[in-house]
Amino acid sequence: KQWYQRRVAITAGIDRDLKRLNPEVSEGRWSGCMGVVCLFQDISPSALFAQPEADAILKFSENTDSINSVMHVVNFGSLQGHICSSGESHGITRLHTTQDRFEKRRVQDRGGVVTSGGLVNSVTTVTRAAGFHGDSKLRNAISRNPFFQTVGLSDDEEFLILGLIILLEHGDALGS
Numbered sequence: 001k002q003w004y005q006r007r008v009a010i011t012a013g014i015d016r017d018l019k020r021l022n023p024e025v026s027e028g029r030w031s032g033c034m035g036v037v038c039l040f041q042d043i044s045p046s047a048l049f050a051q052p053e054a055d056a057i058l059k060f061s062e063n064t065d066s067i068n069s070v071m072h073v074v075n076f077g078s079l080q081g082h083i084c085s086s087g088e089s090h091g092i093t094r095l096h097t098t099q100d101r102f103e104k105r106r107v108q109d110r111g112g113v114v115t116s117g118g119l120v121n122s123v124t125t126v127t128r129a130a131g132f133h134g135d136s137k138l139r140n141a142i143s144r145n146p147f148f149q150t151v152g153l154s155d156d157e158e159f160l161i162l163g164l165i166i167l168l169e170h171g172d173a174l175g176s
Contacts, residue, residue: 032124032131032142034077036093036162040153042069048152058092059152060085066154076128076146083151084158094147096128103127112141 048057049064059067060083073081075093082089098104098118107120107127118125121138128146132139 032077032126032129034075034079034126034129035146036073036075036079036081038081038160038162039072040069041072044068057150057152058090060088060090060154060156064152066156067152068155069153071151071153071160073149073151074146076130076144077126078164080163082161084161086156087158092149092151094149096143096147097125098127099125100127106143107141110141110143111137 048067048070057070071083071092073092075081076096078095078097079093080091080095081093083092084090096103098107098114098120104114104127107114112120113122114120115122120127120141121135123132123135123138124142126142128143130144132142
């Protein structure tokens with residue numbers, strides 16, 4: 001619950017700061033913002049798995065005793081995060097675009113229109129973002145609620161990559 005409240009505060013803060021940016025000149029549509037944030041917490045395995053949310057913790061090692069800290073990840077938009085654990089890449093975020101059937105349906109349920117090219121109200125492919133204050137229909141169609149994930153970390157995790165999905169899809173960073 002504590003991390004959920006922090007997630008809501010982070011999102012509200014980004015949205016509030018975007019609204020204060022003046023003057024915005026983008027033909028009547030204010031800019032939107034995507035984000036990915038990682039917060040690291042040292043915690044013992046016994047304390048970690050005593051928490052009620054312990055079954056939702058993403059872990060890459062079968063040996064839970066090897067977990068020595070956690071990373072709380074919050075994202076919205078097309079920013080992605082991958083972690084390399086024991087030489088393998090694992091996604092730790094969720095892509096929020098109209099390519100996802102659930103996201104597309106949610107936009108449509110909120111009164112948004114998804115074009116054949118995958119654009120929400122003919123503007124953007126993202127389905128979750130902050131901002132867009134100058135276009136109330138677009139703002140209502142796009143959710144400001146990010147995806148939240150807690151990841152258990154051990155000495156097996158080698159590095160973390162955060163970036164736009166286009167960079168991760170076309171780069172050699174993930175070894176694909």
